[in-house]
Amino acid sequence: MKSSTIACLLVLASAAADSSAETLSCPSLATAVQVGSCPSEAELKYTFTGYCSDNRRMYEQSTSVCTDYQAYRKLKNVAQWESADGAFSAYVSCDLAAETIKAMPVARIATSKQGKVSLLTCSYGEGISFSYRSRQQCTVTGKGDCAGEPAACQASCD
Numbered sequence: 001m002k003s004s005t006i007a008c009l010l011v012l013a014s015a016a017a018d019s020s021a022e023t024l025s026c027p028s029l030a031t032a033v034q035v036g037s038c039p040s041e042a043e044l045k046y047t048f049t050g051y052c053s054d055n056r057r058m059y060e061q062s063t064s065v066c067t068d069y070q071a072y073r074k075l076k077n078v079a080q081w082e083s084a085d086g087a088f089s090a091y092v093s094c095d096l097a098a099e100t101i102k103a104m105p106v107a108r109i110a111t112s113k114q115g116k117v118s119l120l121t122c123s124y125g126e127g128i129s130f131s132y133r134s135r136q137q138c139t140v141t142g143k144g145d146c147a148g149e150p151a152a153c154q155a156s157c158d
Helices: 002-019 041-053 069-076 098-102
Strands: 022-025 078-082 089-093 108-114 117-125 128-134 138-141 154-157
Touching (some): 108 138, 108 154, 117 154
Antiparallel strands (some): 022 154, 089 128, 108 117, 117 128
């Protein structure tokens, strides 16, 4: 009798755990940290030569980055950043000062799918978008416009 009661409680507990939705908020960049290093100018020039001189690149459609070093530098001069809890991450231009990045308020939140993975994206301006990836289904709470109220930048994942 006790084992059937315990089994029933375990089934109910797992069903309750599966039905609980996780609410996520866009992270404040004030507490975000840079976890990757920025490439040096010498590294960028070296990789520009190697990346753009590869014959394979000449036959691809998107070779516009190889026509100008500054375009290549803009694309590749980035470092990885993470939210304080490590849940959200982004590649941010090394040309932006850390103080500028940390002062940016959240502007929008959106969801999309990449195969079976839900992608929750928080946009801040200057091309900065922090992303959260999950196998759960995520939906934005509200319209997704956070400019007036950063606390409204939330999504529910279940």
